[in-house]
Amino acid sequence: MMIKILQTKSGVTKFQVLIEIAAHQPNVRQKEIAAKIGITPQAVSEYIKELVNDGLIVTEGRVRYRITKEGVEWVLENAAEMKRYARFVMEDIISHVSTWTAITKEDVKEGQQVYLKMERGLLYVSSTEVTGASGNVISDAAAGEDVGVTSLKGLIDLENATITICKVPRIERGGSRKVDIERLKSLASSKPYIAAIGVEALIALRKIGITPNVMFGTNESVIEAAYHGLSSLVVSVDEQVSSLLNRLETENLEYELVDLTLE
Numbered sequence: 001m002m003i004k005i006l007q008t009k010s011g012v013t014k015f016q017v018l019i020e021i022a023a024h025q026p027n028v029r030q031k032e033i034a035a036k037i038g039i040t041p042q043a044v045s046e047y048i049k050e051l052v053n054d055g056l057i058v059t060e061g062r063v064r065y066r067i068t069k070e071g072v073e074w075v076l077e078n079a080a081e082m083k084r085y086a087r088f089v090m091e092d093i094i095s096h097v098s099t100w101t102a103i104t105k106e107d108v109k110e111g112q113q114v115y116l117k118m119e120r121g122l123l124y125v126s127s128t129e130v131t132g133a134s135g136n137v138i139s140d141a142a143a144g145e146d147v148g149v150t151s152l153k154g155l156i157d158l159e160n161a162t163i164t165i166c167k168v169p170r171i172e173r174g175g176s177r178k179v180d181i182e183r184l185k186s187l188a189s190s191k192p193y194i195a196a197i198g199v200e201a202l203i204a205l206r207k208i209g210i211t212p213n214v215m216f217g218t219n220e221s222v223i224e225a226a227y228h229g230l231s232s233l234v235v236s237v238d239e240q241v242s243s244l245l246n247r248l249e250t251e252n253l254e255y256e257l258v259d260l261t262l263e
Helices: 009-024 030-037 041-053 069-096 181-188 199-206 218-227 238-250
Strands: 057-059 065-067 100-104 113-119 122-126 133-137 146-154 163-168 193-197 232-237 256-259
Touching (some): 009 069, 041 057, 100 113, 163 238, 181 199, 193 218, 199 232, 232 238
Parallel strands (some): 100 122
Antiparallel strands (some): 113 133, 133 146
């Protein structure tokens, strides 16, 4: 999903104004905010009016403002999105700033303009599927091959990854024999990346004909997948769930927890 506040300068400035209000509430000096973020005091005043109308801050007088619960949630949501995008840029882009590696969807010729898109955690290019990011390939390549891309323009859309965690019982409490297999099958059908933590989880997945993409280092693997826009299903033995939740919360990644234990 495109980072919404980065699509317009006003979105970025609105975010900055709200951060400054949160940092200095309740006494807010518009001139100081204006000087810090490089806009006029009149512009700050207009952004404050918009923030009040959106319910992100409340006014307690002429120069007294406080951020609301909705405002805090809006900041956290956008900060988390920017963190994910920044991580993608730093690890996948800046490290290969001169040339990016992608998979081409069709035959391309050296110098040809292509469009870039993330799909299932991988970067693809196409000369026909128009997106918000484009570049030029550095060599001829056949469909399905890796190809270098330079002169990037625009932003690459990142899908909003979702993480579903399915808790299954340890062997002492029945293991895979006490797992709601039909519900597991339904949940797994919509996830492109499947992970298992524990033998009980592995066997439960095997019972529905699925071999997990990863079983070791699962916590970090799922986080990396999310940063690449890849949604995942994690089937975990119950005693390991808490450590996974802690890691996801540290990274500000949203998740759904489902208990698959049969009574």
